[in-house]
Amino acid sequence: MTDTVDNAKATPEQAQPYRELGLKDDEYARIREILGRRPTDAELAMYSVMWSEHCSYKSSKVHWKHWSANTTPEMKAKMLAGIGENAGVVDIGDGWAVTFKLESHNHPSYVEPYQGAATGVGGIVRDIMAMGARPLAVMDPLRFGAPDHPDTKRVLPGIVSGVGGYGNCLGLPNIGGEVVFDPSYQGNPLVNALCVGAMRVEDLHLAHASGTGNKVILFGARTGLDGIGGVSVLASETFSGDEGGTGRKKLPAVQVGDPFTEKVLIECCLELFAEGIVVGIQDLGGAGLSCATSELASAGDGGMHVELDRVPLRAKGMTPAEILSSESQERMCAVVKPSDVDAFMRVCAKWDVIATEIGEVTEGDRLIITWHGETVVDVPPRTVAHEGPMYERPIERPHDQDSLQANGPEQLARPSTPDELRAEILRMAASPNLASRRWVTEQYDRYVRGGTVLAQPSDSGMIRVDEQTGRGVALATDCNGRFVKLDPYTGTQLALAEAYRNVAVSGATPLAVTNCLNFGSPEDPAVMWQFEQAVRGLAEGCKELGIPVTGGNVSFYNQTGSTAILPTPVVGVLGVIDDVRRRIPTGIGAEAGETLLLLGDTRDEFGGSEWAHEVHGHLGGLPPKVDLAREKLLADILVAGSRDGMISAAHDLSDGGLAQTLVETVLIGEVGARVFLDPDQDPFVQLFSESAGRVLVAVPRSEELRFTEMCTARGLPWRRTGVVDPESGTLEIQGVGEIALPELREAWEGTLPALFG
Amino acid sequence: MARVVVDVMPKPEILDPQGQAVARALPRLGFDGVSDVRQGKHFELEVDDSVDDETLAKIAEGFLSNPVVEDFVVRRVQS
Amino acid sequence: MARVVVDVMPKPEILDPQGQAVARALPRLGFDGVSDVRQGKHFELEVDDSVDDETLAKIAEGFLSNPVVEDFVVRRVQS
Amino acid sequence: MRIGAVTFPGTLDDSDTARAITASGAEAVALWHGDADLKGVDAVILPGGFSYGDYLRAGAIARFAPVMGEIIDAARKGMPVLGICNGFQVLCEAGLLPGALLRNAGLHFVCRDQWLKVENNNTAWTTRYDANAEIIIPIKNMDGRYTASKSTVDELEGEGRVVFRYTGGNPNGSFDDIAGVSDPTGRIVGLMPHPEHAIDALTGPSDDGLGMFLSALDSVVAA
């Protein structure tokens, strides 16, 4: 029998499986207090998914004060929509608005790597569509356990083919991402996905259900039993799933994606936007219809009535609670004026998209859901969507933080002879974290849509937004979790600095920031300390750089047993370039006789470095120093250099230091180079230190003087470090030796194919 | 030697976009009367007589199918 | 209503890298005694009783399989 | 001079194909899978993508679309038709070109800049290339392994109907490194790599792909 509101009133004492649904005693009590009675099964399903960590941000929300406290009016001015919307939107000029967002799909991708990753891409793309934008490109920052662990051989190929399988079929170029290995991710890989989209400024759509009498239309795929309980599973301590309070057998909390349906849905949505017949729109992601209906109603100016029995189903005998919490993919929900419904249905029919009027916007402020005429949900929507619980979790600096920082890398044995240094360069180039990502990126279409200007291997991905003017955007995502572990505040600022630098290195001006904060359990005070430090570091860092955080995502409970992952606040920076034709490529050798200049200062900084990790399995000490004013100066100079055509190639220094940057620039450019180290500094430090704020640029000889004078005038340290040598076919480093390009290439490109076939 | 067949199908509650695409196309091609289609994989294995049913079930469950989203059936078709 | 099964397999002379990949992986996972694996597709159709065998053959040959590279078998499994 | 680019549900490279047509100086005409209408075009291109998700077999469902009947008729009368990637798969499924395209031998999707040799510069789509020209254009697909019976391949090779061949490595295990073939008249051509993604060194590895679109202009003017 269906549990109606009347029935709930009549049976106040009936026991309910709220704990199994992830609700705490006091949360359940609060729901009873809000409703003045016990919730129905359907209401309980809605509250439990919407009040889950994943949907409600209940452990993280208190820290959002750092965003607002650090956003100046000038930073706000570029933002057309910010935190709180489906995705942040920034004005990039020429009448274009760009929206971008990162999201995690970590836990499902461990259970079912292919589908978990695929639906992660699908979900973030719908978020971008819900802003009224055309999705333009995707990126996929990934983290895996030890490269040689047998389970990594299951997880990595599955995730990579899932990201590719979905994104390729959707027709979105993949323009970048990350692949990082660390044993802390063994039982908990990270699959973060970014989507960027664009629209004309006037076409921005926000998720609001306004206008009494307007119709609510569900369109896209049918609703089935997949992914039920997914949200509570996603955000709770266990993967065990739940019984959904329905007595049905345990269902896989995994969704299967249908990228073809999503592709058609994209085209259908864009045609609907173009016709101007969408008042409000919301994607169905985690928490499915529970989320879409309550958020639309909560953000609007009225109530909403939904007839749940109208929802097209894929499975027989689904209960209202199941329909409300199903996470079937490829669905959207729109609010449409009654006079536009016919036109709406016509567009959907053209694309063969199932569309059903399931309800309407009503007077008042209740969300009422009926099931064959009986009321099964009657709630104030704000209490479901926006006024969920909020926790001030205990915070405590980990007891071992001091000893971790005290255990610096100074004692580690360093290579010193030329032969040792040469061997170390090859070893590092072949290490899993530094080796070429080609095995991964070759599985991704980077050409589709014809606007990709930079993609792997490149510091940032860049796409053309406007074909007439050449205006475009560049994006980079970064995070070194080891740096964050050693010092979460500085480490997060280093992630920001690297992403910012990667955007600037391609010639674009950094404009806005998104993030995906992947951490362990929020119930662990040490994790909450890392989290709070990271948020504060990012917010204050953004203020110093003058670029706003426009949105983001939090993923907690990333741990294997009781061991948390390395804290991994992935930072995405978006930049704008007025004409993509002046992009700066990574590979040297495009112009004859280029000089290589190293910009920035190199210090003896090895705490959390790739070298300490790869060679000594060591993690301790302090991360490199971060100097955001310097990063800003560096970015200004790179953008100015690009504008004036002074720079022919550039690549920043990050993981693996100068050695790795040299390896990549010569291999990508397919040209030799001669490099002179500074006789006054230890060659090992020069080659492998990971000091921040450094970039290697190639300038045509004719521009060298003009460029270096600009650096000197503006106070940016530079050093002439080498020359491109097209004849030699080797990377020659004075005092170290020569490495022929084929040998170098074999080291760099052989690793991932050997590991993953 | 025996020939063993393993059929792997998406679980009934799991979305099967492949089968749906076929089901939707059939009427357009002029074939009516097919109300549902599901698409899975069909493996044919040449197996040594020493391989017992338990091993076959392990191969089918642990490798040829993904128990999270798929069911399987093993049949020996000749020996 | 009848359930009809259609199995579609790559023709014997056609290279089947998917089957080969499975065959190569099995010994690595500790399963010996499987000498050959071929992988094809398995369709399950819910079919109205009015649909005759000739129509089913047309569906299988002209649509579910590509005769250039694949063979098929149709079976009615229940009615 | 009007060249049509067909959109099926799931077609992805239609706008890129239109851009390439425009870049060659012709007028790009959008053709819709559901309309049995070629809008008076002089040539047709079937672009890449995953029509109907490629769920059954690549190209298997698309070939039955209403627009395909018109294309098949027009092709039989000599209209130049080019199938790129998924479009090539559709042409094979429709029987306009021989053979089939199967899952890549490496079982992965492969996206890379691929060297090709133009083995026949007498087709409607290749006259702008020098004989045996080597060109670099992107390839990106899951099912690109060209397969045909021995007798069919012998016939293709004997009649010079292997139009493009992979050089510098075979990305997918295609028989005889075959990347593209033509019908006996040389007016219908299919290839797996994507010329529409090589029309400008800004967004592709080269502008080597433009020659195919320009060749079509010549062939229509000549006809």
Ligand SMILES: Nc1ncnc2c1ncn2[C@@H]1O[C@H](COP(=O)(O)OP(=O)(O)O)[C@@H](O)[C@H]1O
């Ligand atoms: N998972 C991935 N998906 C797509 N591109 C990736 C992925 N991982 C790495 N890449 C690309 O490979 C190149 C090298 O990556 P990385 O060394 O991490 O860059 P950086 O150090 O500049 O941040 C970049 O172009 C990056 O975007």
Ligand SMILES: [Mg+2]
């Ligand atoms: Mg970089």
